[in-house]
Amino acid sequence: MSAFAAVWLDLREPADRRARNADLMAAVARHFRDRTQIAVTDLGCGTGATLRVLAPHLPARQHWRLVDRDPDLLAAIEQRCDGRLPVTQAIAWQAHPADVQSDLEVVMALPADLVTLSAFLDLTSSAWLERMATAADVHRRPIYATLTYDGRIAWEPADPFDSQVWRAFNAHQERDKGFGGALGPLAAARLIECLAAHDFTVHHATADWMLGGHEAGLQAELVKGWHQAASEQDVLDRHDLDRWRERRLEAVQAGRARITVGHVDIWALPTR
Numbered sequence: 001m002s003a004f005a006a007v008w009l010d011l012r013e014p015a016d017r018r019a020r021n022a023d024l025m026a027a028v029a030r031h032f033r034d035r036t037q038i039a040v041t042d043l044g045c046g047t048g049a050t051l052r053v054l055a056p057h058l059p060a061r062q063h064w065r066l067v068d069r070d071p072d073l074l075a076a077i078e079q080r081c082d083g084r085l086p087v088t089q090a091i092a093w094q095a096h097p098a099d100v101q102s103d104l105e106v107v108m109a110l111p112a113d114l115v116t117l118s119a120f121l122d123l124t125s126s127a128w129l130e131r132m133a134t135a136a137d138v139h140r141r142p143i144y145a146t147l148t149y150d151g152r153i154a155w156e157p158a159d160p161f162d163s164q165v166w167r168a169f170n171a172h173q174e175r176d177k178g179f180g181g182a183l184g185p186l187a188a189a190r191l192i193e194c195l196a197a198h199d200f201t202v203h204h205a206t207a208d209w210m211l212g213g214h215e216a217g218l219q220a221e222l223v224k225g226w227h228q229a230a231s232e233q234d235v236l237d238r239h240d241l242d243r244w245r246e247r248r249l250e251a252v253q254a255g256r257a258r259i260t261v262g263h264v265d266i267w268a269l270p271t272r
């Protein structure tokens with residue numbers, strides 16, 4: 001399953017919703033609570049998960065610019081939002097097709113009180129994150145970036161081959177995802193560093209997926225994805241890797257698997 005397929009984004013949305021750091025989301029809500037309206041730009045919006053989760057916490061009148069390079073995902077937003085946005089608020093959104101590797105500065109210059117990103121930063125490069133921080137500084141854009149994978153994975157029950165798969169997967173995370181060499185697990189730390197260097201006040205906190213036995217569908221897709229990434233790295237014995245996948249999927253199907261995936265949320269405000 002592709003990391004950007006709508007069906008994958010649907011599968012992960014409940015886990016994402018639970019994982020987002022509640023204190024940071026409350027801080028975002030507090031920052032805008034005296035306003036009656038807000039404009040938000042969501043970069044790499046997928047099918048609009050951030051709109052659905054954040055809208056209830058923002059002012060009564062909202063305009064969202066939902067930016068993604070994938071027209072199929074943008075086309076899926078309407079159906080995913082139907083009946084899932086608060087009716088007590090006036091929420092307008094527009095799909096904005098754009099590639100934020102080439103067009104970041106153009107998109108960041110469009111009017112916005114808040115720029116959000118979710119499950120996105122780890123795809124990007126060090127140079128792109130510096131561009132992001134620079135553009136946020138130039139236009140005084142608060143940044144709320146959630147669910148950036150930070151390299152931590154914990155499996156229960158433990159398996160002797162876990163650490164080798166984990167190392168291969170994290171190495172795979174650094175492959176080019178359209179932004180040059182990706183920072184993967186180091187991306188959140190790099191954005192924090194870049195924003196701090198631009199005098200932003202930066203808050204960050206963990207936002208881990210904690211997947212229990214009742215989430216067999218998501219767990220199984222993760223195991224398959226980790227297996228696929230590790231095999232593409234071509235550093236592990238194929239038989240050992242396939243046996244690891246079988247053992248892991250058996251545990252998932254038996255409802256015995258517990259998986260934690262580490263993420264970081266960031267909330268950053270320009271001070272100037």
Ligand SMILES: C[S@@+](CC[C@H](N)C(=O)[O-])C[C@H]1O[C@@H](n2cnc3c(N)ncnc32)[C@H](O)[C@@H]1O
Nearest residue numbers: 004044045046049068069070099100101118119
């Ligand atoms: C893992 S998905 C996250 C989607 C959404 N933010 C969420 O939390 O469900 C990453 C998204 O980034 C988009 N994306 C990747 N590279 C992009 C680029 N260069 N410009 C715009 N969007 C991009 C993908 O199409 C995908 O929708």
